[in-house]
Amino acid sequence: xxxxxxxxxxxxxxxxxxxxxxxxxxxxxxxxxxxxxxxxxxxxxxxxxxxxxxxxxxxxxxxxxxxxxxxxxxxxxxxxxxxxxxxxxxxxxxxxxxxxxxxxxxxxxxxxxxxxxxxxxxxxxxxxxxxxxxxxxxxxxxxxxxxxxxxxxxxxxxxxxxxxxxxxxxxxxxxxxxxxxxxxxxxxxxxxxxxxxxxxxxxxxxxxxxxxxxxxxxxxxxxxxxxxxxxxxxxxxxxxxxx
Amino acid sequence: xxxxxxxxxxxxxxxxxxxxxxxxxxxxxxxxxxxxxxxxxxxxxxxxxxxxxxxxxxxxxxxxxxxxxxxxxxxxxxxxxxxxxxxxxxxxxxxxxxxxxxxxxxxxxxxxxxxxxxxxxxxxxxxxxxxxxxxxxxxxxxxxxxxxxxxxxxxxxxxxxxxxxxxxxxxxxxxxxxxxxxxxxxxxxxxxxxxxxxxxxxxxxxxxxxxx
Amino acid sequence: xxxxxxxxxxxxxxxxxxxxxxxxxxxxxxxxxxxxxxxxxxxxxxxxxxxxxxxxxxxxxxxxxxxxxxxxxxxxxxxxxxxxxxxxxxxxxxxxxxxxxxxxxxxxxxxxxxxxxxxxxxxxxxxxxxxxxxxxxxxxxxxxxxxxxxxxxxxxxxxxxxxxxxxxxxxxxxxxxxxxxxxxxxxxxxxxxxx
Numbered sequence: 001x002x003x004x005x006x007x008x009x010x011x012x013x014x015x016x017x018x019x020x021x022x023x024x025x026x027x028x029x030x031x032x033x034x035x036x037x038x039x040x041x042x043x044x045x046x047x048x049x050x051x052x053x054x055x056x057x058x059x060x061x062x063x064x065x066x067x068x069x070x071x072x073x074x075x076x077x078x079x080x081x082x083x084x085x086x087x088x089x090x091x092x093x094x095x096x097x098x099x100x101x102x103x104x105x106x107x108x109x110x111x112x113x114x115x116x117x118x119x120x121x122x123x124x125x126x127x128x129x130x131x132x133x134x135x136x137x138x139x140x141x142x143x144x145x146x147x148x149x150x151x152x153x154x155x156x157x158x159x160x161x162x163x164x165x166x167x168x169x170x171x172x173x174x175x176x177x178x179x180x181x182x183x184x185x186x187x188x189x190x191x192x193x194x195x196x197x198x199x200x201x202x203x204x205x206x207x208x209x210x211x212x213x214x215x216x217x218x219x220x221x222x223x224x225x226x227x228x229x230x231x232x233x234x235x236x237x238x239x240x241x242x243x
Numbered sequence: 244x245x246x247x248x249x250x251x252x253x254x255x256x257x258x259x260x261x262x263x264x265x266x267x268x269x270x271x272x273x274x275x276x277x278x279x280x281x282x283x284x285x286x287x288x289x290x291x292x293x294x295x296x297x298x299x300x301x302x303x304x305x306x307x308x309x310x311x312x313x314x315x316x317x318x319x320x321x322x323x324x325x326x327x328x329x330x331x332x333x334x335x336x337x338x339x340x341x342x343x344x345x346x347x348x349x350x351x352x353x354x355x356x357x358x359x360x361x362x363x364x365x366x367x368x369x370x371x372x373x374x375x376x377x378x379x380x381x382x383x384x385x386x387x388x389x390x391x392x393x394x395x396x397x398x399x400x401x402x403x404x405x406x407x408x409x410x411x412x413x414x415x416x417x418x419x420x421x422x423x424x425x426x427x428x429x430x431x432x433x434x435x436x437x438x439x440x441x442x443x444x445x446x447x448x449x450x451x452x453x454x455x
Numbered sequence: 456x457x458x459x460x461x462x463x464x465x466x467x468x469x470x471x472x473x474x475x476x477x478x479x480x481x482x483x484x485x486x487x488x489x490x491x492x493x494x495x496x497x498x499x500x501x502x503x504x505x506x507x508x509x510x511x512x513x514x515x516x517x518x519x520x521x522x523x524x525x526x527x528x529x530x531x532x533x534x535x536x537x538x539x540x541x542x543x544x545x546x547x548x549x550x551x552x553x554x555x556x557x558x559x560x561x562x563x564x565x566x567x568x569x570x571x572x573x574x575x576x577x578x579x580x581x582x583x584x585x586x587x588x589x590x591x592x593x594x595x596x597x598x599x600x601x602x603x604x605x606x607x608x609x610x611x612x613x614x615x616x617x618x619x620x621x622x623x624x625x626x627x628x629x630x631x632x633x634x635x636x637x638x639x640x641x642x643x644x645x646x647x648x649x650x
Contacts, residue, residue: 084451089509141409148406151396154467156507160451161392165406171444172410175437179413182433186424236468245549252546256535263534263573317532325505326530326589330547331520455507 017230018090024223031213031220038206038213046206055119062112064211065105066131068218070173072102073138075222077170080163092159093233095166096149097226101218103142109135127187130180137176141169249332253340260317261348267313271306271352278302279356279363295364296371296422300415303375304382304408306356307349311386312403314341315394328454338449342387349379367422370431374421377434378414381441385410388445391452413437456481456516456597456627457502463510464497471497475511477646482624484641487631489648495631496527496601498648502629503599515597517627520548523595525603529586533575537566537585540574541592548593560588564614580608587615598622600630604637612637 042060079095082088113132118124127133145165152158261267282298318324327337353375361367386407393403414437420430457479464472472494479485489495500506501513503524531540538557545553561567564584574582583606590598604612616637622628623641630638635645 084448137409137412144402144405144409147398147402148392148396151398151402153397154469156455156466156509157395158467160455161395164448164451165392167448168410168441168444171440172413175413175440178433178436179416182420182430183416186420233468240468240470249547252543256532256539256543259539260532260534317534321531321533322526322528323530323532325524325526325528326544327547329503329505329519329522329524330544331518331549332547455505 017227020223024220024227027216027220027223031216034209034213034216038210041202041206041209046202055116058112058116058119060207060210061214062109062116064207064214065112066109066135067211068214069102069105069109069135069138071215072098072105072218072222073142073166073169073173076102076166080166083159083163092162093229094226095163097222097229099142099145099166099169100225101222103139103146104221105214105218106135106139106142110139128184130177130184133180134173134177137180138169138173141172145169246333246336249336250340250343253327253336254343255340257341257344258347261344267310268348268351271310271348272355274309275302275306275352275356276359278305279360283363292365293423295360296367297419299360299364299367299371299422300378300418302356302360303353303378303418304411304415306352307379307382307386308404308407310348310352311345311382311390311407312393312400314345314387314390319394324453334450334453335446337453338388338391338445341391342383342445345387346379346383349383353379368427370427371418371422373431374418374427374434377421377431377438378418380438381414381434382411384438384442384445388449388452391449395452410441456483457629458514459502459508459511461511462498462501462508462513464494464501464506465509472501472508472648473510475646475648477502479627479629479644481627483643484619484623484628484638485630485644485646486635486638486642487629487646487648488633488635489631490650493648493650495648499524499599499601499629499631500526517595517597520593521596523590523593523598525586525590525598525600527601527605529574529582529589529606531574531582531585531589534573536571536573537561537577537588538570540585541588544589544592550593556592557588560591563618564588565610578608579606580611583607584611584614587611587618591618596626598626598628598630600628602631602633604632604634 038060042057046057046060048056076095076098079091079098083091083095110132113129113135114124117126117129117132125132145162148165149158149162152161279302282295282302286294286298315324318327324337328334357367357372357375389406389410390403393399393406396402414434417430417434417437421427421434424430457477459475459477462472462475462477463470475494475498477485477498487495487498497506501508502515503522504515504519505524531537532543535543538561541557541561542553544550545557550556558567561570564587566581566584566588569577569581574585577585583603587603590600603615607615619628619630619638619641628641632638635642
């Protein structure tokens with residue numbers, strides 16, 4: 001005869017967080033400092049570009065934000081892999097938040113790129129800018145990620161589908177980039193040339209600081225959003241138990 | 244090899260289902276020809292041949308989308324997917340069998356569509372046809388996979404184009420490039436690369452789309 | 456054959472199953488009862504391998520090839536004929552002497568005459584009988600049946616009774632039902648779930 005055990009105790013928490021070594025308040029403060037330093041360097045310290053003058057400065061942020069977005073998508077894909085492979089119950093939410101940060105920073109890439117294009121070339125959009133076009137495609141792809149997620153009820157299926165889609169995204173990034181580069185040969189001849197900055201002295205320092213600042217900012221926002229979502233989930237869980 | 248036999252049995256099942264349903268292929272044919280007519284009126288006079296070729300690829304992608312959206316409908320509507328998932332065969336066989344069946348239908352539609360295009364617009368270079376074949380592989384592998392995902396959601400056919408189109412953009416680029424450029428080799432190679440990469444990814448991850 | 460400890464399942468924050476213990480030995484016949492919403496279907500899906508528990512442990516010695524599951528849906532294609540459906544499953548389950556076995560089952564459940572008709576044309580009772588054929592086709596060691604009697608007509612129910620009686624002792628059965636009295640003579644254990 002089999003029996004059923006009574007279970008009146010509180011359920012094991014759904015969203016057991018990770019213990020992080022760097023506490024969030026310290027991280028946030030550090031992030032604020034870094035971003036300020038980066039802004040100062042970009043706007044006041046870095047030398048003026050010979051061709052484009054002041055407008056070129058936005059490029060420090062544009063490029064560093066772009067790389068940060070790639071890093072976020074990669075992190076999202078990594079967490080997705082952890083979810084599928086190790087069945088870590090925390091990984092699904094972490095993957096989602098990482099992708100979310102990637103989309104936020106991706107939107108910023110599109111915005112900074114558009115502003116730069118307007119200032120430098122007089123157009124709000126340039127199909128000849130490969131990076132910009134790539135981010136447009138990725139933005140569409142990851143926007144669909146959220147539609148996918150909202151369209152499935154919470155549970156293992158939603159987590160699996162999101163994870164697989166995040167993996168597809170990360171494969172799409174290099175494939176799309178290759179395609180867009182190939183497309184330039186028959187869509188637009190490369191009209192707008194830009195002298196690459198000679199990476200010496202202050203230019204390099206400014207860029208590196210901006211890059212680190214953006215990465216740290218992204219990580220901070222990731223931790224903040226994750227903490228908020230975990231709290232929400234725990235609250236809903238407790239409400240459900242008490243109901 | 245039992246995997247091949249499983250895929251064969253499943254592909255045969257999918258072909259039978261689509262043939263019995265009887266509406267997918269006619270709909271795709273009518274759709275693609277109607278689209279060509281729309282394109283004729285959408286292209287102002289003086290448009291180059293190249294513009295029409297580009298639009299061919301638009302037509303192909305959207306025709307494929309029409310067919311792919313219905314790929315997993317019988318499984319989800321009747322819950323039969325559980326039955327397939329329970330079977331001891333590898334879950335990726337479910338995807339591969341269906342992708343093969345979809346490919347047959349897409350090629351069948353193109354066998355009509357491409358000559359009609361040549362009739363309405365202009366003759367297609369051989370590289371374009373090779374490009375179509377390569378792109379079909381990518382469309383069917385990725386499209387079937389994404390169709391399985393879409394059909395698991397509430398939004399179903401609303402989501403299918405959203406999931407599929409961003410992934411199809413590289414295929415369109417490769418296809419159009421192969422059709423219009425004088426040295427199409429690069430584009431055909433790119434299409435082959437896309438096919439290989441995404442087929443591998445689909446094959447490895449389909450398990451997680453249908454099973455917990 | 457099947458052992459579970461403190462099995463739990465949740466979808467997001469919604470808990471469907473909590474703290475279930477289950478022991479089913481080889482040749483056993485476990486009957487699961489409970490009101491709607493108590494998680495019977497979820498429990499059976501977990502035992503059949505269609506779902507994973509979010510808490511607790513499940514030990515199952517049968518592989519996928521040796522499990523037969525009957526859920527609320529018959530899991531057959533309406534556009535295919537009865538014969539084509541069983542043929543497909545027979546191939547997927549690598550059933551030896553497939554044609555003979557399919558024929559034998561169709562005959563036993565009174566579907567031989569209808570075998571070339573599309574399942575869409577079958578009555579509800581016939582569809583459920585076909586589903587039973589599908590479940591038994593590969594001679595599973597573990598049978599997981601979720602309310603198998605619901606869609607059956609009287610004749611079909613008798614066939615199922617006979618079939619279950621035949622399998623008893625040789626095969627392991629896990630059956631959920633709203634009518635436990637019917638299969639009480641066969642059962643070796645019972646499990647009652649509470650919503």
